[in-house]
Amino acid sequence: MVLPDAVRDAIGRRLAAEPDPNENIDRAMARYHQIFATLPIDLLQEILDFGRHTDTPGVGYVQNLPVDAALPATPGDGGPSRDKPTFVAEGVLLALSGLLGEPVGFLTEKNGQLVHDVIPVPGGAMTQTNQGSTVFLNFHNDIVHDLIGRYDVSNPDFLVLSCLRADHEGIAATHYADARDIVRVLDDRTIELLRSPLFRLNAPGSYVRDVAGDAEVLSDPVAIISGPEDTPEISSSANGVRAMTSAAQAALDRVQSACREVAHEVFLRPGEALLINNRKGLHARTQFTARYDGKDRWLQRTYVRRNQWSIRYRQTPENRRVHY
Numbered sequence: 452m453v454l455p456d457a458v459r460d461a462i463g464r465r466l467a468a469e470p471d472p473n474e475n476i477d478r479a480m481a482r483y484h485q486i487f488a489t490l491p492i493d494l495l496q497e498i499l500d501f502g503r504h505t506d507t508p509g510v511g512y513v514q515n516l517p518v519d520a521a522l523p524a525t526p527g528d529g530g531p532s533r534d535k536p537t538f539v540a541e542g543v544l545l546a547l548s549g550l551l552g553e554p555v556g557f558l559t560e561k562n563g564q565l566v567h568d569v570i571p572v573p574g575g576a577m578t579q580t581n582q583g584s585t586v587f588l589n590f591h592n593d594i595v596h597d598l599i600g601r602y603d604v605s606n607p608d609f610l611v612l613s614c615l616r617a618d619h620e621g622i623a624a625t626h627y628a629d630a631r632d633i634v635r636v637l638d639d640r641t642i643e644l645l646r647s648p649l650f651r652l653n654a655p656g657s658y659v660r661d662v663a664g665d666a667e668v669l670s671d672p673v674a675i676i677s678g679p680e681d682t683p684e685i686s687s688s689a690n691g692v693r694a695m696t697s698a699a700q701a702a703l704d705r706v707q708s709a710c711r712e713v714a715h716e717v718f719l720r721p722g723e724a725l726l727i728n729n730r731k732g733l734h735a736r737t738q739f740t741a742r743y744d745g746k747d748r749w750l751q752r753t754y755v756r757r758n759q760w761s762i763r764y765r766q767t768p769e770n771r772r773v774h775y
């Protein structure tokens with residue numbers, strides 16, 4: 452999906468005039484809606500169809516989006532940036548999110564912010580989190596810790612990743628493996644195991660680090676793959692899955708190799724965004740070298756729900772988009 456230059460420039464001019472969206476997020480979302488309604492109709496429908504239909508692709512690649520005229524240094528502490536003069540990137544990210552659903556936050560992920568900064572952080576370089584760099588971030592979907600014992604229910608339906616700055620060498624790639632393709636390359640016995648509640652997901656790295664004192668916090672036993680054969684849902688945590696039998700462990704290993712076999716690969720560049728369906732497939736990130744010099748890779752990310760009603764049990768009183 453590529454914006455024509457004239458559309459990119461017109462949208463960019465309008466976004467550059469908008470204030471920080473966090474000042475009044477619902478008004479900002481309405482304004483972004485108005486601005487992105489001017490996309491060419493085929494492109495607009497393709498993005499809307501991506502969000503609303505079960506049989507559409509699990510990943511969408513949007514190119515030639517507007518960018519900020521001046522971009523400050525990549526925040527050394529993992530963000531957020533405090534000296535960004537314009538909010539074009541935020542506008543692009545939130546506008547795309549608004550075409551899929553509503554951006555939501557979780558207190559244990561980036562302090563409940565709606566716009567997440569995905570930036571390499573020195574202490575996190577080796578971790579299976581979005582702060583990592585020197586290790587391959589395994590195929591996973593983004594889950595959230597939940598006292599109900601399931602981490603794959605109140606989690607986002609979609610992620611939007613938007614690139615502000617690529618890594619120095621331009622080698623960091625985001626991968627996406629669609630569950631429909633994954634099951635195609637797995638044998639029946641493996642799929643049967645993956646469809647059985649033989650797996651306990653570890654809570655996200657941020658939760659384990661900030662809340663649980665680095666101790667594992669495992670979910671109830673769940674299946675990795677669920678739902679109809681032609682529209683499977685898949686869930687696997689980056690921060691470790693405990694298989695309850697050795698056969699289940701072997702099936703889990705096969706998922707990772709199947710993902711590598713079928714994955715699409717994207718090297719995100721400034722002005723490009725990935726729409727990721729967080730239920731139709733798993734994503735990963737290849738390794739790269741961070742320098743912590745203000746010029747490191749910088750993505751912005753949203754967590755998007757099509758509907759907030761079913762997660763209202765964890766809504767915070769201060770902000771109706773932010774959840775425990």
Ligand SMILES: O=C(O)CCC(=O)C(=O)O
Nearest residue numbers: 569581593624625736752
């Ligand atoms: O850095 C990337 O390309 C993806 C990182 C990731 O998995 C995420 O932000 O959820």
Ligand SMILES: [Fe+2]
Nearest residue numbers: 591592593734
């Ligand atoms: Fe992720």
